[in-house]
Amino acid sequence: MRINRELLAFFLYVIFISIGEITVSLINPIYGLIIHSIILLSLLILASLWYVNPSSNMFLSLSLAPLTRILSLSIPLTYFPKYSWYSVVGATVFAAALTVIRVSGLSLTDIGITMRKPLIQVGVALTGIPFGVVEYYILRPEPLATNLSTIQLILLAATLIFFTGFVEELVFRGIIQPCTMKAIGEREGLIGVTMLSTSLHIGWLSIPDIIFVFSIGLFFAICFLKTGSLIGVSLSHGITNVTLFLIMPPYA
Amino acid sequence: MISTITTTVTTVATLTVGTTFGLLASILLIILLSTKEIVIADTRRTLTIFGRNLDIPILPLLITFMITATIKILEVIL
Numbered sequence: 001m002r003i004n005r006e007l008l009a010f011f012l013y014v015i016f017i018s019i020g021e022i023t024v025s026l027i028n029p030i031y032g033l034i035i036h037s038i039i040l041l042s043l044l045i046l047a048s049l050w051y052v053n054p055s056s057n058m059f060l061s062l063s064l065a066p067l068t069r070i071l072s073l074s075i076p077l078t079y080f081p082k083y084s085w086y087s088v089v090g091a092t093v094f095a096a097a098l099t100v101i102r103v104s105g106l107s108l109t110d111i112g113i114t115m116r117k118p119l120i121q122v123g124v125a126l127t128g129i130p131f132g133v134v135e136y137y138i139l140r141p142e143p144l145a146t147n148l149s150t151i152q153l154i155l156l157a158a159t160l161i162f163f164t165g166f167v168e169e170l171v172f173r174g175i176i177q178p179c180t181m182k183a184i185g186e187r188e189g190l191i192g193v194t195m196l197s198t199s200l201h202i203g204w205l206s207i208p209d210i211i212f213v214f215s216i217g218l219f220f221a222i223c224f225l226k227t228g229s230l231i232g233v234s235l236s237h238g239i240t241n242v243t244l245f246l247i248m249p250p251y252a
Numbered sequence: 253m254i255s256t257i258t259t260t261v262t263t264v265a266t267l268t269v270g271t272t273f274g275l276l277a278s279i280l281l282i283i284l285l286s287t288k289e290i291v292i293a294d295t296r297r298t299l300t301i302f303g304r305n306l307d308i309p310i311l312p313l314l315i316t317f318m319i320t321a322t323i324k325i326l327e328v329i330l
Contacts (some may be wrong), residue, residue: 029273030272030273030276033273033276033277034276037276037280040309044302044305044306044308044309045302047301047303047305048298048299048302048305049298051298051301060308063308063309065294067308067309067312070277070309070313071277071312073277074273074274074276074277074313074316074320075271075274075316075319076271076273076274076319076320076323079323088319091315092312092315092316093312095311095312095315096308096309096311096312099307099308099311099312100308103304103305103307150256177286190263217261230309232323242285
């Protein structure tokens, strides 16, 4: 009975967060921000009310999803050069993630900061190249920056790998996935967290991209579950974005 | 108006709307800070835990607030 209640609550929140994302992208971002703020507060209240239950950590970790969107919308990014957006938003999301790790009492091993099965990690990391190429042909984004020197390009790639690769994987695979799987079960947790991370891509307004991101998310979730390490999936995610925004646009 | 770049980065193209977001985030921060002050005064376990959980959004929103405030100050000075 308890499991059913937690499962229902989790999927309801995935739906609420998706509604928030649709509102941000299609209706009015201000309403979307208000919806995400309400979701965030309700998650923190639920986590406090159910503090003796394993789902408490699940609700705490889930709060990172609406918080991510609140932070990315409320920072006046237009004042910054485009290439620095990832580090500005990423730094605040990273701070939130570290607070969740401290409050939830998660260890470094729990969140996958470990170099288990290094050869498999290298293999997983290299999948980022084909993923980036395929996503480029789906989205065809503008180049992130033009006329950069080699050093600037390397620095920007490193920023993308850390702030979009590592930080996003830390949030979804490192924190939310283990807390959710502990509360609602392995299979449901894998699919649910993948749906959650995919819902934050609604803003691209591309159904092929949603399907693609869901498939990659599920691949990352399974890799993290089997290896227990965040290193390979973080690098793969980062390399996907480097290929998508830096390598492909000038040459395709 | 709205632009999604990656999972985390979504921004708005106009500065006016961007300022409204900053204002809304500041209001949210004030609500969270005042709620924390109220709940930590109580000794009930649920409220103590709620006060601790509120740290999760407070810290990044404080950073956001500092960034916004710094930009606004620089805008006036420069």
